[in-house]
Amino acid sequence: MGQKTSEKADEEIVQMVQLGNFELFGELVKRYEAKMKRYARKFLNITEDIEDVVQEVFIKTYQNIKSFNLEKKFSSWLYRIAHNEFVNALKKHKRRKVFSFFELDILLPYSVAKNDDTGIDLERIRQAIDKCLDKLEIKYREPIILYYLEELSYKEIADILRIPISTVGIRLKRGREKLKKLMGNKFYDQNYR
Amino acid sequence: MTKTIGEKILKKIKKGKIKMKPKSYFILKTILFVAGIVFAFLLTIFLASFIIFLLRASGVFNFPALGFRGLGMFFASLPWLLMLFVILFVIILEFLARKFSVVYQRPLVYSILGIVIIILLLGIFIARTPMHSKLFQGVQEGKFSVFGPLYKGRHIKSLDNVYFGKVLNLADNGFEIETKEGEIFSIVISSETRPFQSIKYIKEEDTVIVIGDKDNSTIKAFGVHKITDEDTIRFYRRKPMRDFRR
Numbered sequence: 001m002g003q004k005t006s007e008k009a010d011e012e013i014v015q016m017v018q019l020g021n022f023e024l025f026g027e028l029v030k031r032y033e034a035k036m037k038r039y040a041r042k043f044l045n046i047t048e049d050i051e052d053v054v055q056e057v058f059i060k061t062y063q064n065i066k067s068f069n070l071e072k073k074f075s076s077w078l079y080r081i082a083h084n085e086f087v088n089a090l091k092k093h094k095r096r097k098v099f100s101f102f103e104l105d106i107l108l109p110y111s112v113a114k115n116d117d118t119g120i121d122l123e124r125i126r127q128a129i130d131k132c133l134d135k136l137e138i139k140y141r142e143p144i145i146l147y148y149l150e151e152l153s154y155k156e157i158a159d160i161l162r163i164p165i166s167t168v169g170i171r172l173k174r175g176r177e178k179l180k181k182l183m184g185n186k187f188y189d190q191n192y193r
Numbered sequence: 194m195t196k197t198i199g200e201k202i203l204k205k206i207k208k209g210k211i212k213m214k215p216k217s218y219f220i221l222k223t224i225l226f227v228a229g230i231v232f233a234f235l236l237t238i239f240l241a242s243f244i245i246f247l248l249r250a251s252g253v254f255n256f257p258a259l260g261f262r263g264l265g266m267f268f269a270s271l272p273w274l275l276m277l278f279v280i281l282f283v284i285i286l287e288f289l290a291r292k293f294s295v296v297y298q299r300p301l302v303y304s305i306l307g308i309v310i311i312i313l314l315l316g317i318f319i320a321r322t323p324m325h326s327k328l329f330q331g332v333q334e335g336k337f338s339v340f341g342p343l344y345k346g347r348h349i350k351s352l353d354n355v356y357f358g359k360v361l362n363l364a365d366n367g368f369e370i371e372t373k374e375g376e377i378f379s380i381v382i383s384s385e386t387r388p389f390q391s392i393k394y395i396k397e398e399d400t401v402i403v404i405g406d407k408d409n410s411t412i413k414a415f416g417v418h419k420i421t422d423e424d425t426i427r428f429y430r431r432k433p434m435r436d437f438r439r
Contacts, residue, residue, distance in 0.1 A: 018213075022206050029199035055198050059211055062202065067219040108302040155298075162297040 010074035018066055029058050042145045043086050045134040053089050057082045079160045109166040132182040140175035143168055230289045237282040241316030244275050246325035250424035252402050259387045259416035283308055326424050356403045357429035379411045386414045395419055400426055
């Protein structure tokens with residue numbers, strides 16, 4: 001008996017969509033709709049138009065699905081499309097440059113231990129994200145979202161943002177430090193929950 | 194009833210409002226991208242090797258051996274516009290290469306250094322082949338007009354105190370040279386002339402470049418180079434000396 005669609009891996013479904021079974025694309029949307037909406041909401045810091053932006057992400061995904069390499073991870077590819085779409089949305093919204101062509105922390109980033117966040121209360125970080133994320137610069141905001149909310153690895157984040165893996169570590173470290181500063185004493189307040 | 198994003202998209206797909214781009218579109222895009230990288234890479238190597246050839250052919254590579262003044266002349270003679278183009282192409286190559294995970298996952302400085310080292314090594318290698326020499330000679334003979342603007346040597350700034358000629362006779366404190374235009378200059382050699390040791394190897398009929406200060410028909414040399422490279426001779430004969438000395 002064949003495997004149920006819901007039990008299939010993303011990449012298997014993509015392969016079937018590529019072969020013409022477009023109905024299965026709905027399953028991919030179902031799997032990632034909530035994640036994409038959360039990513040968009042946190043990254044763009046808007047509540048209206050989220051539906052439209054996320055819909056555009058899935059439309060782009062469907063249009064370009066034949067370029068997807070089945071040996072790669074579908075979720076990373078989808079997040080890359082979403083990143084590009086959100087950056088375009090931000091540019092339209094704010095009518096200014098979102099990322100510089102050249103960032104110093106891409107030039108020669110020093111290595112930051114990947115488990116540099118040991119001893120940090122993840123729940124507290126998530127609260128800080130809820131309260132202060134909008135005040136964080138975009139270049140720190142995005143890795144924080146992808147790592148703490150979307151729970152992606154350094155390598156996946158590096159692939160999505162197309163930056164060195166060590167830069168991901170640096171931006172996460174600086175992002176956390178900035179969040180701590182923004183939260184002030186509340187970050188250390190045990191009763192703040 | 195409000196439809197989900199999935200339902201809305203499937204409806205659009207069914208109506209033909211959204212279509213998958215065909216595989217051939219992506220293949221063509223990849224081919225064009227790779228062709229762009231290869232073209233930019235070859236052009237950069239060609240320009241880099243041409244700069245190296247030009248500096249060797251004009252003798253500019255020897256200027257730093259003449260001390261601080263020579264170093265100043267070396268920098269003044271560099272083909273800055275061509276070098277700017279090479280830098281621009283390196284930036285374009287880096288920008289294109291950052292589409293590959295093997296490049297973007299590493300610090301920018303590593304990939305830029307990698308590109309610069311590859312371009313320099315290949316540039317030095319190609320500059321040692323007869324390619325530029327043949328093109329240079331061809332352009333002087335009126336062939337390869339498409340390369341004309343590049344190979345006429347105008348990228349090397351003409352310097353007032355550089356003299357090219359053939360040694361007529363040797364004297365106690367120097368020698369006499371005759372330029373292409375038939376002008377005769379007495380070259381005065383002193384302990385300040387560099388490289389001092391090599392001057393005693395200069396013989397009559399040798400072709401030399403003299404760098405020094407002119408006073409009427411006497412030139413007090415602070416640098417003398419015996420020329421054996423055919424490209425250098427061709428470079429200095431490519432136009433009248435008065436043009437060369439402005």
